[in-house]
Amino acid sequence: MTNTDEQLGVLTKAFSGIGVDEKTLISVLGNSHPDDRKSYRKGIQFFTEDERSFERWQADHVAQLEREFLRFKNAMVFWAMHPWERDARLVKNALLKEPQLYSVVVEIACTRSSEELLGARKAYHSLYDHSIEEDVAVMVPGPERKLLGALVSAYRYEGSKVNEETAKSEAKIFCNAIKDASKNPVEDEEVIRILTTRSKLHISTVFKHYKEICGNSIDEDLDTDLFLKETVQCLCTPETYFSKTLDGAFNGEADEDTKDALTRVIVTQVDTNMQKIKEDYHNKYGVQISDKIAEEVNGNYKDFLLTLLSRES
Template sequence: MALTDDFKTLTNAFSGLGVDEKSLISILGNSQLEERKCFRKGTPHLFKEDERLFERWNDDRVRLLKHEFMRFKNAVVLWAMHPWERDARLVKEALKKGPEVHGVIVEIACTRSSEELLGARKAYHSLFDHSIEEDVSYHIDGPESKLLVALVSAYRYEGPKVNKDTAKSEAQTLSHAIKNADSSNPIEDDEVIRILSTRSRAHLQEVYKHYKEIFGHNIDEDVDANLRLKETMLCLCTPQTYFSNVLEVSLRNDVDKNTKKGLTRVIVTRADTDMNLIKEQYHNQYGVSLSSKIGDTANGNYKDFLLTLVART
């Protein structure tokens, strides 16, 4: 057995997103006792020696590997679910995990159609015997609560009609709130919340356009310090940019497990809707195809499943 080559293959199998099960079976399954000892000695990121020179699994790495092995299963389960149930369960998980993943609630509230969001709210009620609004209000404290309750409660007009004068006026309203962010949080401003939670996406995209024409910057560029407001503006006005950003960050090896979950979530939830637009935007932003990036980063059955979903037209 060419140990050097096999070490490299096994290391790759354990690296990145997902686990290359086929390589593990082929190499470890056919290895001899002494070869496995050499593997343990040659992979200090997986095994460590105690004071008696006994090679043992790195406990932190074992916990990480458990999550990696679960990625394929989780992706398949989410894909098989009714989209309403899927969104309801994603909201529930975000509420359990805490503030670092509350952006998932913004994502669902602002990138689904009115009927899809209403369906998710119905599914949540059926699954958990509470309303989404009730649980968001109960579990989220501080200034975010008011905005998120309004967003998950929305039922927006989805037609093409837009009043350009109103859009220009509301661009000014948002600018005023953003400029005064040092004294008052924009997401606690009643007018900001009214605009973001009631206006149609077509109208908000017009607001977005006028804002840049008037002030020379995109709204999301001017609210970097306010993550929830930035996520809301991107999801409502340029959702493909938002999803591309989530995918790019989730494909990094040095991010936490909750961030990595964004890869599964975005691909599974968008494969039937706007994946082609997301792929185009991703390529424009990062200069590489999404499929190539996944192919270079993910492993095994998980990689194959994601690439199958990305290739759907």
């Protein structure tokens, strides 16, 4: 195998995956001669030769390269930001997406502490001159609007007291609402009240009794209702939600928003819940998150994510 063939293989790998291997690109391309680059263009999968024998870079791969470089930039910017501003901007971006990313809004509303969520709401005021609640009310068109609006408005009790009898009663309410095929449970006023006013510990107790009453876990019964299932997971078992979100980000066929979740989850969770997420991910998928990143991600983006994870461990 010639040196050019070896470098071609290295370049192909450098351009692939989540994140570009910038160091390799600099080393190989920076030291290459015109004839080398011609060989690269003919050999690397991102170039095509048209009917005039002109070697051009395919437009979709140009866009891919731009996105990959942007991932590293975004990770750095989000890490440097105040957490309240970061969450406010994430919510705004999620609402502006088409289709909207309800899961990101749910994630921030349900996995942050009461003070953190209040801080994000304050930051949103400062950045956009109106409230998260207002944007949810105006911008979310579907049946999810009422629950989302109440979730982002919540300021929950975070103590250890739980009334078992109340929890049992509310488990029955949930069971009836989910079993009622005539109505979407996300529109049930009592379901909304429980999910948006009760403490997370209380809601976890509700779902413990739910399984006793209904026979299945709440996760099993919400298997076809992703929005409500993610809400419940973010409130009660956020590590389950985050490990699933990370695994989706590693899927090479995933859309860009799904892949971008890798940045969001690592940057926002590394100082809080990452140890539980690591354990859940390893239990579910049989690999460490850091090993998966080392395998799937390239360049400075990979190095930065692994640096964040090593801080936490």
